[in-house]
Amino acid sequence: SQQGEEDPQALSIQEGENATMNCSYKTSINNLQWYRQNSGRGLVHLILIRSNEREKHSGRLRVTLDTSKKSSSLLITASRAADTASYFCATAPGSGNTGKLIFGQGTTLQVKP
Amino acid sequence: DAGVTQSPTHLIKTRGQQVTLRCSPKSGHDTVSWYQQALGQGPQFIFQYYEEEERQRGNFPDRFSGHQFPNYSSELNVNALLLGDSALYLCASSSPGTGGARGYTFGSGTRLTVV
Numbered sequence: 001s002q003q004g005e006e007d008p009q010a011l012s013i014q015e016g017e018n019a020t021m022n023c024s025y026k027t028s029i030n031n032l033q034w035y036r037q038n039s040g041r042g043l044v045h046l047i048l049i050r051s052n053e054r055e056k057h058s059g060r061l062r063v064t065l066d067t068s069k070k071s072s073s074l075l076i077t078a079s080r081a082a083d084t085a086s087y088f089c090a091t092a093p094g095s096g097n098t099g100k101l102i103f104g105q106g107t108t109l110q111v112k113p
Numbered sequence: 114d115a116g117v118t119q120s121p122t123h124l125i126k127t128r129g130q131q132v133t134l135r136c137s138p139k140s141g142h143d144t145v146s147w148y149q150q151a152l153g154q155g156p157q158f159i160f161q162y163y164e165e166e167e168r169q170r171g172n173f174p175d176r177f178s179g180h181q182f183p184n185y186s187s188e189l190n191v192n193a194l195l196l197g198d199s200a201l202y203l204c205a206s207s208s209p210g211t212g213g214a215r216g217y218t219f220g221s222g223t224r225l226t227v228v
Contacts, residue, residue: 040224099161100161102158103148
């Protein structure tokens with residue numbers, strides 16, 4: 001079963017604008033990861049934030065984590081047409097877990113040139 | 114440095130048949146996980162292999178089985194195929210001892226269609 005719920009399901013913006021995607025989850029986590037998927041192919045790991053971290057940056061990406069609200073957000077600044085893809089959050093459950101990831105249903109981002 | 118390699122890329126099988134999918138992890142990675150992704154959905158965890166043993170399993174029936182070889186490559190076998198098994202099957206590997214704590218490297222997947 002899916003743990004995460006992502007919001008919005010679809011997002012369409014102009015090139016240069018910022019894109020924000022949100023993810024909520026249900027159980028305690030060890031870490032939360034964001035992945036990108038182009039055209040139904042393999043997933044590319046973008047960024048990982050641990051449960052004791054609140055914010056993390058990587059290039060044009062900014063991730064926040066609020067464990068009290070069991071939610072995370074991914075911000076892509078100054079978007080480009082090449083950012084068009086599906087974005088998934090994935091949680092690594094906190095107890096008794098050896099590496100299983102639980103994915104949300106994803107946000108489909110379209111960046112118009 | 115090659116990433117995760119999966120074969121075949123596409124596969125069409127008839128209901129009731131059996132299928133074997135293959136995965137070679139990224140060089141230096143020892144842990145392999147398999148995921149099923151139905152169209153329009155997020156990936157769902159099938160199982161994970163480490164040191165040639167199934168270490169963790171998701172909510173999938175026994176028709177789904179796997180194997181890991183001494184060179185860390187892995188196979189996913191699905192018996193008695195159902196139409197609902199049609200999906201993209203993804204293999205992911207991670208580096209030694211991290212259990213995915215630093216993120217996984219995914220292959221491009223095998224698109225299985227059951228007719």
